[in-house]
Amino acid sequence: ETGVTQSPTHLIKTRGQQVTLRCSSQSGHNTVSWYQQALGQGPQFIFQYYREEENGRGNFPPRFSGLQFPNYSSELNVNALELDDSALYLCAGGTPQDGISPLHFGNGTRLTVT
Amino acid sequence: QKEVEQDPGPLSVPEGAIVSLNCTYSNSAFQYFMWYRQYSRKGPELLMYTYSSGNKEDGRFTAQVDKSSKYISLFIRDSQPSDSATYLCAMVPTDSWGKLQFGAGTQVVVTP
Numbered sequence: 012e013t014g015v016t017q018s019p020t021h022l023i024k025t026r027g028q029q030v031t032l033r034c035s036s037q038s039g040h041n042t043v044s045w046y047q048q049a050l051g052q053g054p055q056f057i058f059q060y061y062r063e064e065e066n067g068r069g070n071f072p073p074r075f076s077g078l079q080f081p082n083y084s085s086e087l088n089v090n091a092l093e094l095d096d097s098a099l100y101l102c103a104g105g106t107p108q109d110g111i112s113p114l115h116f117g118n119g120t121r122l123t124v125t
Numbered sequence: 126q127k128e129v130e131q132d133p134g135p136l137s138v139p140e141g142a143i144v145s146l147n148c149t150y151s152n153s154a155f156q157y158f159m160w161y162r163q164y165s166r167k168g169p170e171l172l173m174y175t176y177s178s179g180n181k182e183d184g185r186f187t188a189q190v191d192k193s194s195k196y197i198s199l200f201i202r203d204s205q206p207s208d209s210a211t212y213l214c215a216m217v218p219t220d221s222w223g224k225l226q227f228g229a230g231t232q233v234v235v236t237p
Contacts (some may be wrong), residue, residue, distance in 0.1 A: 013168070015168075042223050044224065051133070051229070051230075052230070053215075053230050054225070054227050055227070056224050066223075067224050069224070103223070113171045114171070114223060114225065116168035116169045116170070118167050119167075119168050
């Protein structure tokens, strides 16, 4: 059990629509990172939030945005969905200690854009 | 060229054999190295993480890091069918905690 829960498990959307994915992390995880994993690929870093502020972004356009809330939950929002956005979206929580500590991943939300 | 290269496999081995996995990387800023296991329809599960060059052992798993060659390995001894999964290497610079750079993952199949 990683202490990271994501919802929904699966989602189907139409191109051009907007989607919100949710993540709930256990108490103490003051940092949340979001990743996109296309089929057959490794996860790609989207962005990270630390104490409710964005703290680093990967090579993703501004239509990918997020929020982190004081109760250790987080959201990933994607506007103007494209077919290439179809992927597994992973949320990971953790607490940096002495520079490194494990990132704990949820089981992801599988998004299909048609 | 990708910063982290990993052979996607699939790698098929008989039960009881040693599984050998590896990744190469190009960015010398990477200082922390991890191996994750991912079962189908699940999120990545951390197996090993290490900082320094050398070996780290945990049960049936051994992780090796050679920073001079920019090469990391994971060995699984006495492999079991339950080890069948995709294995992902990941790495991160010192000042970028949480912003992991992953390899593409190697699919491993352990046959009874």
